């Protein structure tokens with residue numbers, strides 16, 4: 001009998017274990033049901049626009065289910081997309097106060113909250129959170145805070161932020177933005193010293209060299225204008241259409257046009273059709289029209305462009321007086337076609353325009369708008 005009881009012991013232990021497990025399972029099940037019920041209630045209230053009750057339920061839910069942070073973020077994102085910014089803000093503020101959030105989750109919630117504030121036009125609130133994130137070393141906050149300072153034209157603030165945390169600026173687009181902040185601040189205070197600081201940044205930007213050259217040019221300091229613009233055209237040859245006429249004039253004012261021609265020769269391989277046209281004009285001025293026509297024809301065979309074709313027509317018209325009128329008529333048509341094409345295009349979002357913008361009006365990136373390329377470009 002006793003042996004039988006011994007035999008039953010493992011059964012009893014097993015039974016106890018199973019019962020215990022079931023009881024734990026039941027508790028977990030009950031908790032899950034509670035969470036689902038609170039979550040559904042909260043969601044329903046929110047969708048019915050009974051915000052206070054909805055959020056109260058969500059607060060209760062957060063207390064029992066700290067791991068539902070993801071759900072909240074999704075919900076807040078959904079509200080933001082629908083333009084219901086007050087709700088998105090409430091949820092993100094709620095999340096941010098929650099003690100169980102880990103460091104990364106808290107930073108993400110803060111960043112999201114700042115985005116909500118920006119969309120709602122509450123820029124001071126957004127700035128406060130973004131500054132906090134930058135100070136804590138979160139690179140993700142750089143883009144929105146740069147955009148914010150661009151919008152408010154608070155160049156000094158952006159510059160100070162860069163000078164205090166320059167180790168975070170590892171992306172060229174962020175350094176380019178700061179280089180432009182220096183330029184904007186310099187233009188505002190009429191102080192080219194500030195602009196020079198932009199040249200020493202770890203990423204070379206177009207704007208400081210352009211502005212320094214332009215400032216010298218307007219002061220008729222052609223030596224300096226050539227110094228800055230020569231550096232610019234050597235590094236960023238594609239940008240030549242913006243200032244090549246003034247650069248040519250600077251050389252001309254100093255009676256150094258032959259040096260300009262030498263420069264064009266150096267740039268022929270990396271330059272676009274405009275450099276080639278300028279080179280042909282130089283040949284023309286030196287009386288080498290045959291050479292210019294041959295050069296341009298060969299070049300167009302390799303890289304056909306409308307602007308190049310138009311200039312070739314002009315060269316041919318000069319050489320063939322009997323068909324000059326016909327060639328002029330064709331060139332007129334080609335020129336009016338070119339006029340319909342945008343001169344500049346944003347490399348980031350594709351925005352096109354006839355004028356240069358240092359910050360893209362569409363995507364808000366700095367120095368992404370460049371002279372058009374391709375068959376219709378420069």
Ligand SMILES: [Zn+2]
Pocket residue numbers: 346347348349350351360361362363364365368
């Ligand atoms: Zn753009």
